[in-house]
Amino acid sequence: MSAFALSNKAVKLMKLCDLKGFESLDDLLLLAALTDCVCPAICMTEGCDYTAEMEPDQEQGFCEACGGNTVTSALVLAGLI
Ligand SMILES: [Zn+2]
Structure with a gap:
């Protein structure tokens, strides 16, 4: 995996945090871990910041x-799954 792909994931994670109103990535990941069936997710296409559960x-x-x-969950982006 290239450094660009990694940084793109990090950028999208931070964006998702922002759009969902979380102050830190930890908060978002904690919520994602506590809720069984859905997780915040964001589109990975450049320039598209569509979010969904x-x-x-x-x-x-x-x-x-x-x-x-192209919509990827926060847990996948964070490398936790
Ligand atoms: Zn999109």
Whole structure:
């Protein structure tokens, strides 16, 4: 995995935090870990910041904004799954 891909994940995680109103990534991940069936997720397409609630292990969720199968859960982005 390239450094660019890693930093893109980090950028998207921070963006997701921001959009969901969490003050820190820890808060977001804690909530995601405590809720069994859904997890905050964000579209990985550059320039598209669509967010949704997805399965915690989702990596290819459908994005209603750009039409791609690009929505990835916060737990996957954080490398916790
Ligand atoms: Zn999108």
